[in-house]
Amino acid sequence: MKKTLCAVFFDVDDTLYSTTEFAALARRRSAEAMRAAGINLPTEKILKELNEVVEEFTSNYEHHYDKLLLRIPRSSSEGINPALIVAAGVIAYHETKSTALKPYPDALAALKRLSETSLIRGVITAGLQIKQAEKLIRLGIHPLFSPNAIFISDQIGVGKPNPKLYLRACDEVGVRPGEAIYVGDNPLTDIDPANAVGMITVLFRRGGKYSHLRGRSRPTYSIENFRDLTRILQRDFRI
Amino acid sequence: MKKTLCAVFFDVDDTLYSTTEFAALARRRSAEAMRAAGINLPTEKILKELNEVVEEFTSNYEHHYDKLLLRIPRSSSEGINPALIVAAGVIAYHETKSTALKPYPDALAALKRLSETSLIRGVITAGLQIKQAEKLIRLGIHPLFSPNAIFISDQIGVGKPNPKLYLRACDEVGVRPGEAIYVGDNPLTDIDPANAVGMITVLFRRGGKYSHLRGRSRPTYSIENFRDLTRILQRDFRI
Known part of the structure; x- marks a missing residue:
């Protein structure tokens, strides 16, 4: 019938x-961009911290990168304006949306x-x-x-x-x-x-x-x- | 000396x-994108309303496009999910940043x-x-x-x-x-x-x-x- x-x-x-694959790629590119903007830590370390932030504050939270900066050693971003680091992460995430969604x-x-x-x-x-x-x-x-x-x-x-x-x-x-x-x-x-x-x-x-x-x-x-x-x-x- | x-x-x-030229271009592309997403008004009319919103609520206000939707005739966006129209405007603005800054x-x-x-x-x-x-x-x-x-x-x-x-x-x-x-x-x-x-x-x-x-x-x-x-x-x- x-x-x-x-x-x-x-x-x-x-x-x-694949939201899962997209998010993994966008976060990796953010971590790379924040490293390029001045965070003196290996990309894998930044990425691990970022994943923990997303886990703890949910993916819809609006200040992941600010929280990330609070969690990494202060010395790793010393002398760099924190807004530049956060903006670098935000831009890389948005650019991934343009190209990878x-x-x-x-x-x-x-x-x-x-x-x-x-x-x-x-x-x-x-x-x-x-x-x-x-x-x-x-x-x-x-x-x-x-x-x-x-x-x-x-x-x-x-x-x-x-x-x-x-x-x-x-x-x-x-x-x-x-x-x-x-x-x-x-x-x-x-x-x-x-x-x-x-x-x-x-x-x-x-x-x-x-x-x-x-x-x-x-x-x-x-x-x-x-x-x-x-x-x-x-x-x-x-x- | x-x-x-x-x-x-x-x-x-x-x-x-040129912030002035960039903003004019980004707003025009937003207006075009919102029209493409379903606003049934000429682009110039959408753009004029958007410019008024920015003037009245300042350029750092975060909900220009929501206010725009409140101001245009209800019939001009009937039957279209308003989030699609707003998102179309937001995306076009961001894409202009990628290419025109x-x-x-x-x-x-x-x-x-x-x-x-x-x-x-x-x-x-x-x-x-x-x-x-x-x-x-x-x-x-x-x-x-x-x-x-x-x-x-x-x-x-x-x-x-x-x-x-x-x-x-x-x-x-x-x-x-x-x-x-x-x-x-x-x-x-x-x-x-x-x-x-x-x-x-x-x-x-x-x-x-x-x-x-x-x-x-x-x-x-x-x-x-x-x-x-x-x-x-x-x-x-x-x-």
């Missing part, structure tokens, strides 16, 4: 692109294919609104989504894994949860809540940082890449 | 590069020449610390300054035109004000306070936005470009 499908929603981070090629191909159908194509993502929107633009994929179907937790006042976020997205675009797919990589914050509201769920297992987690519920489908998704859509939904 | 000179300090904005060629040449002398080469600038430091790095001129001679008002707690800012800079690098030059474009916030503490002052008149202002005091020198500065240093200071 072919089922009715009206919408496909996607998680962003580590689903449409790319969607998974198979994700891009699947999105392009979906954009030629009448399905609603949306995003349900957790994070800060400008930061998440920036990712969609820099990935070059924002024109492939339905303009009114982008849902960012920060804009809605509901965060993952609250199932209300998923229900709200379905309501806003006027589809029943049972007619909407959610594709995400995290069993606990993507799959469980989407299951809870009755969506069709697709667990994306590319071996990212959440692949070892076990959710309370099972996804409707499990995929290794977006070609698998395309096959499922063809086979089970005639799309 | 040749005078003793130990240090040359520079203003940054509209002295080492260039020092005046003659300023760069003069700084290079000075960096081959034993003079202290510094900056005394008003603004936010990371923002001002970012300009020095993106302009590619930060290695030409003495590492301990960069003074940003935000870091010192003293703003222009308070003469204390200028005195503090001289004190910190250990020179008497009478042995230090300050080069700036604003008669009221650069020349008057530097004169007040006894520095040698150079008014940079490239026809920028402050060229019509008249200060309370007269600069020691007036220059049209940085070749004039080089000539003064050779003639009057044997440098």
Whole structure:
């Protein structure tokens, strides 16, 4: 029996692109730039400290580099204006966004294919609104989504894994949860809540940082890449 | 009589590069990007509104694009996630920094020449610390300054035109004000306070936005470009 499908929603981070790989590269380039700006420590040491700061203060904290400067030996940045070191780190991070933010090629191909159908194509993502929107633009994929179907937790006042976020997205675009797919990589914050509201769920297992987690519920489908998704859509939904 | 000179300090904005031209270009590209992201208004109309926002909220305000969205007709961005529009503007502004921040060629040449002398080469600038430091790095001129001679008002707690800012800079690098030059474009916030503490002052008149202002005091020198500065240093200071 072919089922009715009206919408496909996607998680962003580590689903449409490798957030993990991007962050590792951007932080390394920041560490290199801060070293070039005057921190007298090996890059690996700066990077290790930076990773600890991000771990302790979360990735959305706005003053990672200031905290880094507090943590390294004072002598290692003596005589250099600290603003130059922080600015060097910030610039290197931004420049990495310009050059290294790319969607998974198979994700891009699947999105392009979906954009030629009448399905609603949306995003349900957790994070800060400008930061998440920036990712969609820099990935070059924002024109492939339905303009009114982008849902960012920060804009809605509901965060993952609250199932209300998923229900709200379905309501806003006027589809029943049972007619909407959610594709995400995290069993606990993507799959469980989407299951809870009755969506069709697709667990994306590319071996990212959440692949070892076990959710309370099972996804409707499990995929290794977006070609698998395309096959499922063809086979089970005639799309 | 040749005078003793130990240090040359520079203003940054509209002295080492054209802040006015850069800002105009970056805002225009932001307006174009926001239009491309879905604002249904002519670019000129978006740009005019953006310029008004900057005028009313100052250039260091952090939410220009949010305010812009509040000011344009609601119908002109209907159905588009506002975070996408704001992010498009922010990205375009940052990309302009990557590509269009260039020092005046003659300023760069003069700084290079000075960096081959034993003079202290510094900056005394008003603004936010990371923002001002970012300009020095993106302009590619930060290695030409003495590492301990960069003074940003935000870091010192003293703003222009308070003469204390200028005195503090001289004190910190250990020179008497009478042995230090300050080069700036604003008669009221650069020349008057530097004169007040006894520095040698150079008014940079490239026809920028402050060229019509008249200060309370007269600069020691007036220059049209940085070749004039080089000539003064050779003639009057044997440098």
